[in-house]
Amino acid sequence: MYGLVVIGCRVVFAKLSDRPPPLRLGAQALALWAAGLTVTSVVRKAPGFVAGAAILAVGAAFLTPAFYRAIISRVEPAQRGGAAGTFSEDRGGGRDYGGVAGAAYDPCYHQPCDSLDPVADGADTELYAQLDAAYDLSGNINLEAQEEMADAAAHTTLLFAMTTSAVGGTRQASSQAAEKASFQGHRLQR
Numbered sequence: 276m277y278g279l280v281v282i283g284c285r286v287v288f289a290k291l292s293d294r295p296p297p298l299r300l301g302a303q304a305l306a307l308w309a310a311g312l313t314v315t316s317v318v319r320k321a322p323g324f325v326a327g328a329a330i331l332a333v334g335a336a337f338l339t340p341a342f343y344r345a346i347i348s349r350v351e352p353a354q355r356g357g358a359a360g361t362f363s364e365d366r367g368g369g370r371d372y373g374g375v376a377g378a379a380y381d382p383c384y385h386q387p388c389d390s391l392d393p394v395a396d397g398a399d400t401e402l403y404a405q406l407d408a409a410y411d412l413s414g415n416i417n418l419e420a421q422e423e424m425a426d427a428a429a430h431t432t433l434l435f436a437m438t439t440s441a442v443g444g445t446r447q448a449s450s451q452a453a454e455k456a457s458f459q460g461h462r463l464q465r
Contacts (some may be wrong), residue, residue: 276325277332284336292337297345299338307334356380375405383415390414 292300311331317322343359350358357380374380383389388398391414403412411418 277328277335280329280332281336284333285340288336291406292340292344297348301345304334304336304338304341307331310334311399315387353379353381354385375402375409378402378405383413385387388415 286425295303308331311327311329311334313327314330315327317323337416347355348359356375357374357378372381373386382402383393383396383398386397388394388396394400408411410420436440
């Protein structure tokens with residue numbers, strides 16, 4: 276139920292999180308979290324747990340977008356990936372492509388060194404040595420991240436090529452989609 280309320284609020288109120296100032300919206304979302312936790316702890320029966328979880332879910336639906344907007348609006352474009360990643364890591368994700376301490380995720384963002392040979396084009400040699408040691412880089416491209424994103428795009432393309440159930444609103448994908456797709460871990464085999 277919690278997840279359904281979060282998703283429902285994100286869909287129905289998608290544009291709402293862009294209107295009020297982000298910190299005010301974040302404060303209101305935190306107040307809803309507190310109210311949901313209070314209801315859950317005071318009304319110790321099933322209706323209280325359901326109502327508390329629903330109130331908590333409404334707060335959660337607005338909290339993350341509000342904080343992302345607050346963070347992103349206060350940093351330079353080249354630093355936005357790092358800022359969002361730091362927030363994501365704090366929220367429990369984003370640990371795989373975290374850059375190096377004290378540097379932007381993409382230190383050559385829209386600079387002359389934003390190329391396949393960043394060091395030759397003026398990038399910080401020491402920083403790119405650290406990045407190359409931490410990640411499988413080809414110039415300014417993280418090949419590991421690119422491979423994972425390409426796998427995700429291939430999976431999504433295959434899924435929608437085999438079924439439009441998510442778009443058309445049917446309950447489940449065709450049996451052909453599941454039979455024809457073959458994965459080894461996260462990698463699509465055919």
